[in-house]
Amino acid sequence: MKKELTNRQRQAIETKEHIRESAWELFQSADIEQVTIAQICAAAHVSAGNFYHYYHSKEELFFENYPLLDEYVSNEFQAKSFKSNVDAIxxxxxxxxxxxxxxxxxxxxxxxxxxxxQDERYPYMIDDSRPFHICLKGLAQAGIDEGEFHPSYTAEEITGTILRLSRGIGFDWAIRNGTYPINQQVENDLDLLLRSFAFPKSIFENS
Known part of the structure; x- marks a missing residue:
């Protein structure tokens, strides 16, 4: 049974989220190098001490989307059930x-x-030890073992291709300044990609 949060714990979560949202509003109009912690605190109506209670730096806050994704994988995602490994991916x-x-x-x-x-402080996209990457590779291997993906592929090949697709869509969406719905685009492109893994790799290779 999940333990209910106390009022203090809920307030702490809300404060941290408010700091993050206030900072991201500032980052929308200025680069991270230009935004100061003092500006973030002023926008969130918190003290500098309160800020440092939740974050060590503005960079940690800036990249929090990645740890939040790993947290989702380790908790909410694990509690879900899916009809197939493809659906889980x-x-x-x-x-x-x-x-x-x-x-x-x-x-x-x-x-x-x-x-x-390639700043070693921010290895999120290539850090294979992240729960997100470990989970994705495990699903790819399960898909091979259970016949959803053709055995001519390895889990590493499937995982790498999926990640290149998602990163590429993110890059394209960013340079086009978000002019199309990214969620729908990734669903469409990912569906095509995952369908292709059901066929032998040889049919896509040059003879």
């Missing part, structure tokens, strides 16, 4: 992309730009 990737949709193309573009610098 669709849920996982659509949830990932929905996060990009919530923060908007300007913030997503900044995230991609910073990670393109």
């Amino acid at each position: 669709k849920d996982l990737i659509c949830h990932e992309v929905a996060g990009a949709g919530r923060i908007g193309p300007h913030i997503l573009a900044q995230m991609l730009r910073i990670q393109l610098k």
Whole structure:
């Protein structure tokens, strides 16, 4: 049985969320380098001490979408049931992309730009130890074992291709300034991709 939160715990969650939302509003109109913690605190109506109670830096807050996705994988996603591994993968990737949709193309573009610098402090896209990546690879392997994907593929190949698709859509959506519904686009493209894994890899290779 899930333990009910106390009023203090609920208030802490609401305060942290308010700080995050206030910061993301600032990041929509200015780059992270230009936004100060003092500005974030003023927008959220909290003290600097309150800010540092929840975040070590504005960068930690800026990239919180990734830990939030891992938290979803470790908790809510694990409690769900799916008809197939394909359906589970669709849920996982659509949830990932929905996060990009919530923060908007300007913030997503900044995230991609910073990670393109290969700064070791922000390895989110290539960190194979993240729960998100581990879960996706496990679903790909289960899909192979249970006959949903052709055995000519490896779990690594399927996982890598899916991630390249989701990252590519995110990049395209960001540079087009969010001019199309990203959630619907990833559903359509992902469905086509996952269908292709049911066929032998050889039919797509050049003879």
